[in-house]
Amino acid sequence: MHDLDPSFAVDEEEDENNSSSEADRVPTVAANAHYRRKKSKPAHDSLAMQLNGTIISPNCAFRSEVNVTAVRTDWEHTTGKAINYSFYMMLTCLTQIVVLLRQMLHTQSPSAAVRVSLLCVGWQTVLDAVLCVGHIFLCLVMQPLFTAFASVAFFKLLIFCVIEMKYMAIVVQARHNASNNAGNDTSAEELRRKVALLHLRFYAALMFATAGFWAFGQKHRILYVLFLYSFWVPQIVCNIITEAKKPLHHYFVYGMSVTRLVAPMYMFAVPNNFMKEVNPDFPTDLLMCELLVLWVGVQAAVLIAQGKYGARFMIPAIFLPPKYDYSRPIPPSMKPPPPPPSETPKPPRNISDDEADGAGAVVVKQRGPRIRKGSGKGKSSGGPRRKNAARVGSEESKGTTMTVSEGTRPPPDAPTLDCVICYNDIDISDRMGYMLAPCDHIFHRTCLEQWMDVKMECPICRKELPAL
Ligand SMILES: [Zn+2]
Ligand SMILES: [Zn+2]
Structure with missing residues (x-):
C-alpha cells in the first residue's frame, strides 16, 4: 500500500466514503494499440504489432502497465531465407567432413596421432554438438522451417557423433599403445575404461556448454562465444609441451577456422537474416x-607459425632448455677415408646393393623404411640401383615423395656418406646440408625434416629424435 501512487490512495478513500457504484469496481483499461513498421525495412518484412496499455483498478488500488509485442511472420519469405541458410550450413558441414578426413589421414600413423590434443578435438566435438542441439531447438520452435534446420542438425550429428568421436577414440588408442610400448603394460580393459571415460567427459562438457548458454548467453554473450571458439588453444599448448611441429594438417586448421565462423557471422552480422524475421x-x-574473427584468426596463425618456425617460437630462447644441434660436426670415426689423389671419376654403372655397401669404408648397412604417398605406388626399396645422380630421376619415376634437389648432390671429390631415406650421397662438407641424429645416424636435412613430419624417431634404429 505504501508503494502506491498517492493519487490512487486518494481515489481509494473517496471510493470508500461515497460507496462507489458497481461500474467503478470494474478495472479501467486504457489501451493504445498500433502497428509498428520500421521504414528502413523492406515492404515484405515481418510486421510487428505493439500493444501498450495500462490497467487501472481504483478500488483495489491496482495499476499495471501492459506492453505486448506481437509479430506476424511472413513465413513464405522467411522459409526462403532459412533454406538458403541451411544450404550454406550444409556446404560448411561437407567441408568440415572433408578436412576432418584429411586430418585423420595426416595422423594415421600412431606416432602422429599421439601428438594431437584430445582436448582440441573434444572441444570442437562439443561445439558441433551445441550447434546440433541448437538446430534441433530451432526445429521445435519454428515448425514451418523444420526441414531446413533438421538437415543441418543431421549433418552436425554425423560430424560430432561419428567422425569426431571416432577420431578421439583413435587418438586414445594411439596413446594407449604408445604407453604400452613405453613399458607400462596396460590391458584392453584399461583402454575400454578410457574410451568410456572419454564419452562421459564429452556429455558432461556438452551439459556445461548448454547450461552456460542459458546462464551467460544473454548477459556475457561475447565472453561465452569467444570461450566456445577457443578450440585451437589446447593444441597450441600441447605443441609447446610436446614440441610437436605439425600435428594438424594445414587444410584442417584453415578449413575448420573458416567454416566454424559461418554460423555466428550469419546470425549476428547479417542484417535481415531469418532470425530477425521471426x-x-x-x-x-x-x-x-x-x-571472434580476430580471435580464431590469431589461434590459426599461431598454429601455422608453430608448424613453420617450431612449436616454441613465441617463447624467448632464454626460457627454453638448450636444443640439440643436428648440424654438429661429424665424429672422425664416421668419416669416410679421402679418395686417393690419382683416382679419376668413373662413369656411372649399375651395381648391386652388396657392392654398394661394401664399396666404402663407412656406410650405413641397414635400410630404413621409405616415406611413400601410397602403399600401392612404386616398387620396394631393394634391388639394383645406380649410385650417382642419375638415380634421382629414377626414384621420382617410381612415385616416391622424397625428391632430392640438385643442390644436395655433392661435388665428385667431396667425402660422402649414404642417406638411407633417399639412398643418395651426403655432402658432409656442407654442415647445413645434413642432419646428424644423437644416435650418430646421418641423413640429408630435407629428407629427415620430411621424415620428422611423420615420425619423431630415427629411421634406422628407431630411437626418439629430439625436436628441431
Ligand atoms: Zn636423403
Ligand atoms: Zn639412429
Missing part, C-alpha cells in the same frame, strides 16, 4: 563478430 529483437553484434 524475432525482430534478435541482436546484431558486429563487435562480437569482429572479436
Whole structure:
C-alpha cells in the first residue's frame, strides 16, 4: 500500500466514503494499440504489432502497465531465407567432413596421432554438438522451417557423433599403445575404461556448454562465444609441451577456422537474416563478430607459425632448455677415408646393393623404411640401383615423395656418406646440408625434416629424435 501512487490512495478513500457504484469496481483499461513498421525495412518484412496499455483498478488500488509485442511472420519469405541458410550450413558441414578426413589421414600413423590434443578435438566435438542441439531447438520452435534446420542438425550429428568421436577414440588408442610400448603394460580393459571415460567427459562438457548458454548467453554473450571458439588453444599448448611441429594438417586448421565462423557471422552480422524475421529483437553484434574473427584468426596463425618456425617460437630462447644441434660436426670415426689423389671419376654403372655397401669404408648397412604417398605406388626399396645422380630421376619415376634437389648432390671429390631415406650421397662438407641424429645416424636435412613430419624417431634404429 505504501508503494502506491498517492493519487490512487486518494481515489481509494473517496471510493470508500461515497460507496462507489458497481461500474467503478470494474478495472479501467486504457489501451493504445498500433502497428509498428520500421521504414528502413523492406515492404515484405515481418510486421510487428505493439500493444501498450495500462490497467487501472481504483478500488483495489491496482495499476499495471501492459506492453505486448506481437509479430506476424511472413513465413513464405522467411522459409526462403532459412533454406538458403541451411544450404550454406550444409556446404560448411561437407567441408568440415572433408578436412576432418584429411586430418585423420595426416595422423594415421600412431606416432602422429599421439601428438594431437584430445582436448582440441573434444572441444570442437562439443561445439558441433551445441550447434546440433541448437538446430534441433530451432526445429521445435519454428515448425514451418523444420526441414531446413533438421538437415543441418543431421549433418552436425554425423560430424560430432561419428567422425569426431571416432577420431578421439583413435587418438586414445594411439596413446594407449604408445604407453604400452613405453613399458607400462596396460590391458584392453584399461583402454575400454578410457574410451568410456572419454564419452562421459564429452556429455558432461556438452551439459556445461548448454547450461552456460542459458546462464551467460544473454548477459556475457561475447565472453561465452569467444570461450566456445577457443578450440585451437589446447593444441597450441600441447605443441609447446610436446614440441610437436605439425600435428594438424594445414587444410584442417584453415578449413575448420573458416567454416566454424559461418554460423555466428550469419546470425549476428547479417542484417535481415531469418532470425530477425521471426524475432525482430534478435541482436546484431558486429563487435562480437569482429572479436571472434580476430580471435580464431590469431589461434590459426599461431598454429601455422608453430608448424613453420617450431612449436616454441613465441617463447624467448632464454626460457627454453638448450636444443640439440643436428648440424654438429661429424665424429672422425664416421668419416669416410679421402679418395686417393690419382683416382679419376668413373662413369656411372649399375651395381648391386652388396657392392654398394661394401664399396666404402663407412656406410650405413641397414635400410630404413621409405616415406611413400601410397602403399600401392612404386616398387620396394631393394634391388639394383645406380649410385650417382642419375638415380634421382629414377626414384621420382617410381612415385616416391622424397625428391632430392640438385643442390644436395655433392661435388665428385667431396667425402660422402649414404642417406638411407633417399639412398643418395651426403655432402658432409656442407654442415647445413645434413642432419646428424644423437644416435650418430646421418641423413640429408630435407629428407629427415620430411621424415620428422611423420615420425619423431630415427629411421634406422628407431630411437626418439629430439625436436628441431
Ligand atoms: Zn636423403
Ligand atoms: Zn639412429
